[in-house]
Every structure is written in C-alpha cells, then in structure tokens.
Amino acid sequence: MSDQRPIGVFDSGVGGLTVLREIVRRTPSESTIYLGDNARAPYGVRSDEEVLAFSSQSLDALADRDVKAIVVACNTSTAVGIGALRRRYDLPILGVIRPGASAAALASRNRRVGVIATPATIRSHAYFSAIKDENPAVEVYEHATPALVPLVEAGHLAGPIAEAAVAESLAPLLGERDAEGEFIFPKPPGASIDTLLLGCTHYPLLRAVIAAQVGEGMAIVDSATATASALAELLNVNGLESPAGGGPAAHLQLTTGDAGRFHELASRLFGADFPEVEAVDLGVAAG
C-alpha cells in the first residue's frame, strides 16, 4: 500500500514551519501543504471556542485539498481541540503535544519537567496530562509565557530585546539569578527541573536565547523532531507512505494573511531560499 497525496500541516502562523522543516527532513519523499492562519494569529490568547472554530475552518481547507493526513503543528490548537478535530474528520490527525511530552518525560533524569507554552495551552493542562500518561511519576511544572509568540512574530530571535523578554518570561519558573549567575533563594518549585519543554512551535526559534538563560545541564526539548518521527511511524504503520519513484515531493505554502508578509517573515526565520507563498481565503471574516 502507498499513497501519493500530500500531508497537510496546520499552524496559527509561521511557528509550525519548525515542524514542517523536521517533517521534510525526516520524510523527504512526502509532499506537503502548509496552512498558516496568520490573519488570526496568535491563537494562544484567544478563547477555546475561537481556537476550535478557526482550527476547524483551517482544517476544512486542507481536507478540501485531498490530504492523506493532517499534522496540527500548533500547540494551542492541539491542546484545545485535537479531540473535537479528530471527531470532525475521517482523516488521521496528529498533534504536537503527545510526541513532545513523551520526549520530555524520557529526557528528564530527576523526573522534574518544566513546560512553557501559551496561556491557552497551559490552561488546558494538555502537557501535564500527556507527560503523566508517559510516566505518572514525573513532576510537571507548567508556566504560561504569553510574550514569546509576539516576540518571534516580530522577528526578535536574538539580541537584547529577546534576551530580556526570555529572562522575564522564565523567571517565575526558574527563579532570578544573581550577578554570579546562581539562582536566588528561595527557588520556585520549578527551579530544580532538569528538562524544559518548549510547548509552542514558535519557541524553537528562540532556542539559543533560552539555552543561554537556563544554563548548561538543562535538557531543552521541543515537539518538532518528535512529531516528525511520530508522523513517519503513522504513515508506515498504516500503509500511507508515498510510493517509491512517485516523482519529486511538492511543497505548497498557504496563508490566510498577506502572502508577501508571510514570505518575508518565513525568509527571515528560515532562510532566503524559502519558497513562494500563496494567499488563501477561508471564506470567513477574520476574527
């Protein structure tokens, strides 16, 4: 069995491109259609009802293009709506939370994992649940960091602005550091975590800044690699892989926002050879 149709990849904006990049690397013979709902990003500060409605409209557009599977490469959408989305479509739908949670539970040696994500993702406790499902003995410290998606969408991936925002965002989880770089006591509960899970697909773009802030000895885990592996397994187990000799893979990028602006941002984040982007109209008013 094989299946030449493309894989749909959905995110609220450009962050899911970190997942797409790993998918293309891991399964290079698969064609993809990426849809970013940039017109209504970020999702992380919206209500659950809005997140679910916008996600459904976006997945409708991918399903209409005859994809064979969909990766919801948006943590907020996965956290709030993966169950409802799976009941809505006959397609196999993969989220980013379970693969990332499994990787984090396995990475931790002291069984203390910190999770940073958007407010909607944290509110859902989806990472908490998924890590506990992997190993109920792992302690999980969840912390919402709403400033980081706007930071990335504005293109601040390094430099003083990014460093200050990351330090301020992580302080409640890790504690403040003194001039020598030691944590100031009393430490918050999360200060002794040995693994930090980046629970938003935008955050890997800040990995260098985050790594500098948390210091050596902290494992930093994101969902992109783990999700690409889970997708490869899904295709293999269910006979959905592209046929050998089926021609080169094709990649289409869609955005509900401005195509030029998406391309400019994607090029800044992912390199100058980023391919063309098409605007798509979901047939609904922007929220």
Place this chain on the structure above:
Amino acid sequence: MSDQRPIGVFDSGVGGLTVLREIVRRTPSESTIYLGDNARAPYGVRSDEEVLAFSSQSLDALADRDVKAIVVACNTSTAVGIGALRRRYDLPILGVIRPGASAAALASRNRRVGVIATPATIRSHAYFSAIKDENPAVEVYEHATPALVPLVEAGHLAGPIAEAAVAESLAPLLGERDAEGEFIFPKPPGASIDTLLLGCTHYPLLRAVIAAQVGEGMAIVDSATATASALAELLNVNGLESPAGGGPAAHLQLTTGDAGRFHELASRLFGADFPEVEAVDLGVAAG
C-alpha cells in the same frame, strides 16, 4: 532503589478486582490495598462532579495509608477525573484507559475498534482520544451499555438473563443477527469492527457471554492485563519495586459498603478463597 509500601487500587465497586487479580499475577511481590466505593456504586450513571468528588475522597483514604502509587481501576473515574486526580496528589497515579486503548489499537487488523463502556466514560470520549493517540488512523465506534454493571453486581455472569442483556446492549453497535447467526442488513457502522474493547472493569466478568454474542474472529480486549503491565513498568522505571527478600506480599480489601456483602459478591465472582474484607468509613455521607 526500592520501595516496600503497598500499591493502592481503587474502583467504584468490585469490578476493579479484575485489575487487582492481574496486578497480583504480574507483580506478585507487591503488597496492595484495594478500596471499593460500593456504598456509592455504580459511578457510570453519575454526574462528572459526583464521580470526581467520590474518587477524590476514596483516593484520600488510600493516600492516608501511605501507598507508593495508585491504580484507578475504574474506567469512569479515569475518564472523568484522571487529570484532576493527578494534580491533587504527589503520588504516581495510573488509569486503566490508556493501557486498554493501546492494546486495542494494536489488536485491530482492519483499524476499526468498537468500545463499550458506561455512559459517563463514553460521554468523555476518553477511549476515542486514547486510541487516536495510539494510532490516529484507527476508526473508533463508542457505545454506552448502562445495563451491564448492574447485571454483574447482581451476579448474573452467565445464563439467559445475562445473554439477553448482552445481546440487547451490543445490538446497536453490531446489528441484529438472523436465525442463521448472520448480521441483518443494513449494518450499523460498528458492525465491521474486528476488535471490541471492554471499557469497564466489570465487563471482563461477562467475557464468555460477550464472546458468544460477537462470534469468532472478533478480538476482545480489556484493560486489566495491559494496566498490570503498565504498572510493572512504572514501578521498574521509577525505582519503586518492592525489595527482594522484603517478606511476603500483604493484601488488604476495603469497602465503603457492607463488608459481608462485598465478600459474598467477590467470592461469587472470583472464587471461594477470596480474603477477608474490611469496612471503611470515608467520613462523608453516602451519595
């Protein structure tokens, strides 16, 4: 590392004893404390709020007895409250839904799985979600069978009453059969499932009757064996196994209901050598 403390096992009634039996078989050196909330069973027809409140009171009683881990051997309680229960206690807490779902997803060859469970469990879509997490390409048909727990609690495990109740309960999922035993068309969507997941710990006690009804070629999966394996892995991975040479395992049975009635029912279901049962008072009015 090792840990001699007992494992707590909780169910709304006697059904969780099917899980306890597998735990004792799989990890015979572990001591256990079983708590059945028989005074307020069955949970499956109660509101989510009641299920969560009663489960918390029951787990409080186990936590007070210094258990090292808790198995929520009740599908309804797991479906409704595993996340909230895990946030309430510092103990590793294992549910029965994920292990059973994984086993069912792996057992199905045609990737069509039927799930029967109590109304509260079905309403939560917890099995749907857990099977999709295991393999998003599996189609899941959920069906509530509220008549089966009262049937088991009344001791009807075989004979005409059990057969009629099981046939009536399964018909909406599988379809009616004609005199030759063939399904009558049009079949309901679940009629082509090749795997039936028993999503309630009482149902394995009806396995023979269910097997006769669904016919050969249908894999029947329950959570008991898979949960006992998951518990063994949890203890091993986290260094919580009982020490070698730590003395014989001890097993304590508690019920919020009448100890004599629990013992009589358990003996009928599990054999005449069923050990003594103690009544326990959770310090709350029965619901």
